[in-house]
Amino acid sequence: MMKGKERRTVRKMQSGRWEAERRMERVRQHLIPEAAKQLEMARCGGGKLRMRVDSRCLSNYMRGKHREIQEKVFDYYNANPQLQTPVEISKDDHRHLCMSQLLGLVREAGIRPLRYVVSDPSKYFAILEAVGSVDMSLGIKMGVQYSLWGCSILNLGTKKHKDKYFDGIDNLDYLGCFAMTELHHGSNVQGLQTVATFDPITDEFIIDTPNDGAIKWWIGNAAVHGKFATVFARLKLPTYDTKGLSDMGVHAFIVPIRDMKTHQPLPGIEIHDCGHKVGLNGVDNGALRFRSVRIPRDNLLNRFGDVSRDGKYTSSLPTVNKRFAATLGELVGGRVGLAYSSVSVLKVAATIAIRYSLLRQQFGPPNQPEVSILDYQSQQHKLMPMLASTYAFHFATTNLVEKYSQMKKTHDEELVADVHALSAGLKAYVTSYTAKSLSICREACGGHGYAAVNRFGILRNDHDIFQTFEGDNTVLLQQVAADLLKQYKGKFKGGTLAVTWSYLRESMNTYLSQPNPVTARWEGEDHLRDPKFQLDAFRYRTSRLLQSVAVRLRKHSKSLGDFGAWNRCLNHLLTLAESHIESVILAKFIEAVRSCPDPSSQAALKLLCDLYALDRIWNDIGTYRNVDYVAPNKAKAIHKLTEYLSFQVRNIARELVDAFDLPDHVTRAPIAMRSEAYSQYTQYVGF
Numbered sequence: 001m002m003k004g005k006e007r008r009t010v011r012k013m014q015s016g017r018w019e020a021e022r023r024m025e026r027v028r029q030h031l032i033p034e035a036a037k038q039l040e041m042a043r044c045g046g047g048k049l050r051m052r053v054d055s056r057c058l059s060n061y062m063r064g065k066h067r068e069i070q071e072k073v074f075d076y077y078n079a080n081p082q083l084q085t086p087v088e089i090s091k092d093d094h095r096h097l098c099m100s101q102l103l104g105l106v107r108e109a110g111i112r113p114l115r116y117v118v119s120d121p122s123k124y125f126a127i128l129e130a131v132g133s134v135d136m137s138l139g140i141k142m143g144v145q146y147s148l149w150g151c152s153i154l155n156l157g158t159k160k161h162k163d164k165y166f167d168g169i170d171n172l173d174y175l176g177c178f179a180m181t182e183l184h185h186g187s188n189v190q191g192l193q194t195v196a197t198f199d200p201i202t203d204e205f206i207i208d209t210p211n212d213g214a215i216k217w218w219i220g221n222a223a224v225h226g227k228f229a230t231v232f233a234r235l236k237l238p239t240y241d242t243k244g245l246s247d248m249g250v251h252a253f254i255v256p257i258r259d260m261k262t263h264q265p266l267p268g269i270e271i272h273d274c275g276h277k278v279g280l281n282g283v284d285n286g287a288l289r290f291r292s293v294r295i296p297r298d299n300l301l302n303r304f305g306d307v308s309r310d311g312k313y314t315s316s317l318p319t320v321n322k323r324f325a326a327t328l329g330e331l332v333g334g335r336v337g338l339a340y341s342s343v344s345v346l347k348v349a350a351t352i353a354i355r356y357s358l359l360r361q362q363f364g365p366p367n368q369p370e371v372s373i374l375d376y377q378s379q380q381h382k383l384m385p386m387l388a389s390t391y392a393f394h395f396a397t398t399n400l401v402e403k404y405s406q407m408k409k410t411h412d413e414e415l416v417a418d419v420h421a422l423s424a425g426l427k428a429y430v431t432s433y434t435a436k437s438l439s440i441c442r443e444a445c446g447g448h449g450y451a452a453v454n455r456f457g458i459l460r461n462d463h464d465i466f467q468t469f470e471g472d473n474t475v476l477l478q479q480v481a482a483d484l485l486k487q488y489k490g491k492f493k494g495g496t497l498a499v500t501w502s503y504l505r506e507s508m509n510t511y512l513s514q515p516n517p518v519t520a521r522w523e524g525e526d527h528l529r530d531p532k533f534q535l536d537a538f539r540y541r542t543s544r545l546l547q548s549v550a551v552r553l554r555k556h557s558k559s560l561g562d563f564g565a566w567n568r569c570l571n572h573l574l575t576l577a578e579s580h581i582e583s584v585i586l587a588k589f590i591e592a593v594r595s596c597p598d599p600s601s602q603a604a605l606k607l608l609c610d611l612y613a614l615d616r617i618w619n620d621i622g623t624y625r626n627v628d629y630v631a632p633n634k635a636k637a638i639h640k641l642t643e644y645l646s647f648q649v650r651n652i653a654r655e656l657v658d659a660f661d662l663p664d665h666v667t668r669a670p671i672a673m674r675s676e677a678y679s680q681y682t683q684y685v686g687f
């Protein structure tokens with residue numbers, strides 16, 4: 001006699017098998033003949049589709065070493081319903097709630113982010129990611145306090161600043177802002193106009209907003225909560241003859257903006273609210289104007305340049321440009337955090353869209369049950385390459401975080417350059433991809449995707465600005481392209497290549513030769529799924545773009561000058577940067593597949609990795625065709641295989657999103673609940 005539990009297990013297995021059979025029948029008869037053939041093979045022992053994924057096992061491989069603290073964050077907010085952000089909330093209430101959420105995390109849950117920034121940055125980013133899943137406004141508010149205000153003190157200041165401010169920042173007594181952007185200048189930081197003039201008589205700096213264009217704008221934490229701001233201003237020093245002032249370039253200064261007791265703006269400081277935004281309304285962005293605000297000389301964050309009591313300037317770095325680069329270089333942490341958090345947004349969105357697409361049924365063969373919308377090839381085309389990209393980005397950004405942590409420990413110069421370019425490229429690429437995907441997910445969920453409670457609208461509005469702040473994506477991609485060109489030129493001068501670009505060393509010799517007409521025709525599945533073919537294809541494209549843009553720039557600079565030539569080739573340069581970043585992402589994904597110890601998880605990851613690679617190649621098939629890297633028959637085979645891999649991923653899609661390990665109280669959308677999704681949705685509406 002079977003016991004109750006055994007009976008239930010057998011019933012479950014049977015129903016699972018019947019469901020699989022039913023699906024197979026539907027596929028065979030109506031949907032995808034090619035896929036049906038494969039299913040048939042599987043049944044006859046071909047085994048191709050017998051992929052079993054243990055989502056726990058895969059999740060363990062993915063989750064990284066800081067999952068515990070993320071669970072602490074999730075549990076804390078889950079246990080405090082008053083701290084959960086409702087779907088409808090006014091701007092003022094949202095700001096207030098967001099502040100309470102942050103205070104709760106630090107003072108009740110006892111999480112001290114700034115300590116982790118110093119001791120273990122990857123743990124800090126894990127907290128930031130978890131907090132952003134609770135409410136993106138909270139993630140950004142925390143980022144402003146710790147990644148921007150806190151890190152400006154840690155990275156641009158010296159010991160005296162750390163000693164004075166560390167604890168207050170960590171425990172939120174010293175809420176602060178990062179005041180770089182002005183009304184007239186955002187991306188062009190060297191164009192900032194706020195001035196800090198040294199007064200040798202009083203041993204103070206005088207901070208001034210010389211015109212309306214120099215009003216600090218968009219400053220997070222400024223409108224309501226901030227007590228301090230790190231203000232970026234042009235340092236002006238009296239000349240030796242004391243008849244004029246010399247401009248030493250942009251420097252950072254600590255400026256108290258509100259009274260510690262009364263919380264009123266301090267004399268000379270005018271603060272206004274930037275108002276209601278498209279998203280992130282839990283963050284109080286404000287505008288600041290300074291009128292002869294005096295701060296002690298000690299408030300200059302003096303790691304890269306200092307002013308002595310008698311007004312002399314000293315720096316270990318020889319030029320304004322070098323000091324400026326060093327200052328901005330220290331601020332990459334914010335960018336790393338955004339890239340990492342953007343992947344987390346993509347995971348939430350993909351989970352909601354895929355779970356719902358598995359649940360939702362529309363139409364079907366005559367006289368048979370309706371099919372799940374994820375069985376439609378078009379739905380697979382929308383969501384499966386996105387799922388593959390989410391995995392790809394997960395490994396790439398995890399690696400970025402590790403590199404950043406290592407850089408902070410070693411201060412190795414090569415690593416610093418590498419992290420700088422990589423964080424710019426990944427931030428730009430991943431946030432753009434996520435922004436587009438959020439709209440695709442909304443649409444993939446039809447009308448119910450439009451209900452605010454199902455989250456796509458809020459996620460889309462909150463995340464959209466990730467493409468702009470911490471460096472506009474178009475501007476960041478240009479930094480990547482500029483770095484590639486620098487490496488390319490260096491190579492010809494006999495220099496070495498930074499780690500991330502090291503593949504170019506080979507590319508100069510191999511990839512620039514004409515494509516091989518024989519391999520251009522190879523279309524076998526084994527060849528197309530060979531990581532070597534995939535990486536070669538990505539790298540070939542990057543190397544070609546790099547070489548051709550270098551030639552074009554040289555040609556145009558003769559008549560247009562450097563600035564004009566750069567602008568003439570700008571779209572080409574952006575394509576180059578994206579191509580390079582895709583190569584880096586693929587290389588990391590391939591490495592992650594190879595290192596996975598569990599065979600079934602490894603097989604699932606390999607499938608995703610192939611889909612990521614082939615989908616990207618197909619996406620840019622025109623380029624490959626134009627240069628005959630891929631012959632027509634091969635292009636067709638790539639397309640067919642991409643569709644087929646999407647179908648295969650569909651079969652394990654549930655397990656793959658489960659492996660993201662996002663509890664229902666984090667995804668929150670009723671349509672994506674693991675069970676009773678429809679009834680949770682109807683309950684929300686009031687039935």
Ligand SMILES: Cc1cc2nc3c(=O)[nH]c(=O)nc-3n(C[C@H](O)[C@H](O)[C@H](O)COP(=O)(O)OP(=O)(O)OC[C@H]3O[C@@H](n4cnc5c(N)ncnc54)[C@H](O)[C@@H]3O)c2cc1C
Pocket residue numbers: 144178179180181184185186187188217218219220277280285465468469470471472473474475
């Ligand atoms: C919600 C929010 C919060 C913010 N928080 C802060 C904060 O706390 N502190 C702070 O200092 N700042 C903050 N900012 C400002 C933010 O960092 C800037 O908006 C950002 O750096 C972009 O600058 P910009 O707005 O001047 O855009 P612009 O530089 O004017 O860009 C506008 C457009 O021009 C294009 N463009 C600009 N330059 C080039 C170029 N060289 N080549 C090609 N295209 C170009 C861009 O791609 C973009 O499409 C925040 C902004 C927002 C909206």
